[in-house]
Amino acid sequence: MNQKKVCILGPTGVGKTSLVKQFVEGIFSEKYQTTIGVKIDKKQLSQNGNDVQLLLWDLEGIDRYCGFNPRYLRGATAYIVVVDQTRSQSLLEGLDILSMAREHYPDTPAFFVVNKTDLPTSWHWSEEEVNEHAKSFTSLIKTSAKTGDNVEDLFSTIAFWAQ
Amino acid sequence: MTDKGPTSAPVDDSLDKIRELLIGRDDKYIEDKLNRNAKGVVSGVVSEALLDRETKDGSVNKVLVPLVEKSLHRSIEANSDKIVGTLYPLVGTLVRKAVSAFLVDFVEKTNALIEHSLSPKSITWRFKAWQSGVRYSDYVASQVYQYQVQQLFVIHRETGTLLHTVSSDPQKSKDADLISSMLVAINDFVADAFSPSKAAYDNELGEIKTDDFTLLINLGPQAILVAAVIGSAPPEIRGKFQLALEEFHQFYQKPLLEYKGDNRPFEGCGTLLNDCLVSEKKEAKQGKKKRLAGTLLVVLAIVSLLTLAFFRIELALLQNNIDTLPPEPGIVLSRTEINNGKIHLRLLRDPAAPSAREWLRRYGVETDDVSISESSFVSLHNAVIETKLLNLISAYPSLSIAREEANNLRLSGSISAAQYSLLLQKVNAIPGISQLNINANNITIPPVATDNSATLSAALAKQIASEVSGITLNFKKNQNTLAVSEMEKFNRLTLLLTQLQDVAHQINLSVAVFIMGASDRSGTTAKNKTLSRARADNVKNLLVSNGVDESLLLPMGLGSLPLNENAMGRTVFLNVLISEAKTTEDKNP
Known part of the structure; x- marks a missing residue:
């Protein structure tokens, strides 16, 4: 069986752990718990008759004051940068994270995830600006960890891409 | 001039041509020759070479086992009928062997089960396991084994994904995928956290240890071998793991370099890893x-x-x-x-x-x-009384004693009157002497001067009177009958008075014995008077019934006595008055 390592990056509180929890366990909790270090989960998917096991490395939230440990990305098939569409700053931070990651692993596919689509968009970025920024990434997917909207698709896309 | 230039070139050329003629272009002839004879060359030494290599490092087996397993699997899938036909004659034997092996195993397991479930040791272990919060089976393993390698993980170093795992007990194996990733993550964290400036390789984890569990981590260029060990692993076991990891790299170099998440190429490495699933039982010597x-x-x-x-x-x-x-x-x-x-x-x-x-x-x-x-205690057994009497008589050499009948004894011999009197006194003092009939008629008393005799008897009477006057009989509160405890004194009193009346009679003395009853101060005067008199009367009556002449006895009630010690009043005491010895003339005027 194929095993693929996927890392999930992003600023604090954008919903990285919730995305993984929704994908792996199908549940969402309103309770907020900060991830410390890294939390690893796995889920098996079937792609065109082939089984793929995704090992999801949910990294702790990254902000401008604390960098992240680039070693965690070593050997990753892909990584996801999650931002929160209710916080304008999260997109800027997400772009910073992308550039930091690219510095060490320029060839690894990076997925851009705009999370919390169940809430009204309240950042000041226009759709065009978001799409413009998304060009730096392999793909842009808008998700809601709460409703599960697009979550399955996100990881299926990554699994497909990883093959 | 023109010859000079081309002369050197043909020399080199000819050498090349010769080589080309001999061994062909790019060693073609040699390769052709070798290829043509390859089969012959290899077949000539293949068995020996395999044996040599197997003896040297055992690698042939490691390569062959997965291949044979795979081939066998395919062969059974493709030609199952043929295989069934071949195996059919063997099946009976196989089944019998399997059943007997199963039975042996079952009996051994049952023995072990009984030993581990019912013995006092197992109960202690169960308690300790419960106390330390570990499973009983884990606790037993930790007690039974010096160390045991429970599970081995081979992890792809870069991605942290699991390549292969083997376990000593498949039921106990943990979620190897997550453990592998987590271990690599921890390793990354440690490397990053504690040595940001140094090369990361210098500071990676070699061991994670808990109270009874150790993860031994061996790092290789592409893969990490992690061994989960219970107990205390000896240092040399690390060498074994390192060797296994090196062999793994050697055999799986290509799949490791081309690894893209597919762990199928590593499925055969179980054989290689199984050698590392070692354990050592604790020595049972101490137990013995x-x-x-x-x-x-x-x-x-x-x-x-x-x-x-x-x-x-x-x-x-x-x-x-x-x-x-x-x-x-x-x-x-x-x-x-x-x-x-x-x-x-x-x-x-x-x-x-x-x-x-x-x-x-x-x-x-x-x-x-x-x-x-x-x-x-005082025995009233006739034999004892007899012994006492014999002891007494033995003091008088002039006397002898003889038995007439069962309880009849006869004394004979000669003795002075004073000695006789003393002897009588002593004999009568023997408790229970009345049970024996003593015949003293055969004792002769040699005559002595009458006056002397009378004087002696008078002296004896005075002595007895003085002793009687010294006797006090005590009574219990408000009681007029004599207590049992006073009986000894009373017996003595009876004896003395009997002697006194005898002596008095012999020498014709007048004797009056005053029996004075008294009481304590509790109670009325009248009652005390009556009580004291009753006490005196009772003593008198008892004396009379014991053979004392009633005419000698004068009972009187004194009433209560004004004493400091009130209890001292509850008594009967005596006083004796004796007349002077009378001469014959006095007696018969």
Whole structure:
């Protein structure tokens, strides 16, 4: 069986752990718990008759004051940068994270995830600006960890891409 | 000039041509020749080469086992009918062997189960496992094994994904995928956290240790070998793991370099890893020693118990022996008991009776293990009274004693009047003497001067009177009858008064004995008077009934006595008045 390592990056509180929890366990909790270090989960998917096991490395939230440990990305098939569409700053931070990651692993596919689509968009970025920024990434997917909207698709896309 | 240039070139060229002719372009002839004979060359040495290599490092087996397994699998899938046909004759034997193997295994497991489930040790282990919050099976493993490699993980170093895992007990194997990733993450964290400036490789984890569990981490260029070990692993085991990791890299170099998440190429590495699933049981020697010591202790305990029991039985027999001895006059056995390895006797003994040990020895009883505590008492047994009488008579060499009938004794011999009087006094003092009939008629008293005799008797009467006056009989509160405890004094009193009246009669003396009853101050005066008189009367009546002449006795009630010690008043005391000795003339004027 194929095993693929996927890392999930992003600023604090954008919903990285919730995305993984929704994908792996199908549940969402309103309770907020900060991830410390890294939390690893796995889920098996079937792609065109082939089984793929995704090992999801949910990294702790990254902000401008604390960098992240680039070693965690070593050997990753892909990584996801999650931002929160209710916080304008999260997109800027997400772009910073992308550039930091690219510095060490320029060839690894990076997925851009705009999370919390169940809430009204309240950042000041226009759709065009978001799409413009998304060009730096392999793909842009808008998700809601709460409703599960697009979550399955996100990881299926990554699994497909990883093959 | 023109020859110079081309001359050197053809020389080089010819050498090349010769080489080309001999071995062909790019060693083609040699390769052709070798290829043509390859089969022959290899087939000539293949078996020896395989044997040599297998002997050298055992790698042939490691390569062949997965291949053979795969081939066999394919062969069975493709030609199952043929295989069934081949195996059919063997099936019976195989089944029998399998069943017998199963039975042996089952019996051994059952034995182990009984040993581990019902023994005191297992109960202690269960308690300790519960106390330390680990599963019983894990605790047993930690106790039974010096160390045991429980699970091995081969992890792809870069991605942290699991390449292969083997476990000593597949039921106990943990979620290997997550453990692998987490281990790599922890390793990354440690490397990053503690040495940001140094090269990351310098600071990676080599070991993670808990109280009873150790993860030994061996790092290779592409893969990490992690061993989960319980107990304390010896240092040399690391070398074994390192060797296995090196072999893994050697065999799977290509798949490791081309690894893209597919772990199928590593499925065959189980053979290689199984060699590392080693364990060492704790030496049972100590247990044996303990068991031997335990057996010795038990044997010693049994021997001492038996010895004790033997002594106890011996003592019990002796006790029974003593209990059934015929009764000895003057000795009353009140209690026998066994205590501290000895028989304790409690008895009452008349001083005239033989000693208790003498009595026991007479019946052949060993007295070494017997301790005796005795209290004195007065025996009224005829034999004892006789002994006392004999003892008394023996002081008078001129007297002899003879038995006439069972209780009839006859005294004979010659004795002075004073001695006779004293003897009588002494004989009468023997308690229970009245049970014997003593005939003293054969005692002759040599005549002495009458005056002397009268004087002596008068002196004796005075002596007796003085002794009688000294006697006080005590009564209990508000009681007018004489208590049993006073009977000894009363008997003495009776004897004295009997003697007194005899002596008085002999020498013709007038005697008056005042019996003065008294009481304490409690109660009314009238009642005290009556009570005191009643006491005096009772004493008088008793004396009369014991043979004292009533005319001598003068009872009187004094009432309460004004004494400091009130209880002292509850008495009857006596006083004797004696007239002067009368001469014959006085008697008959």
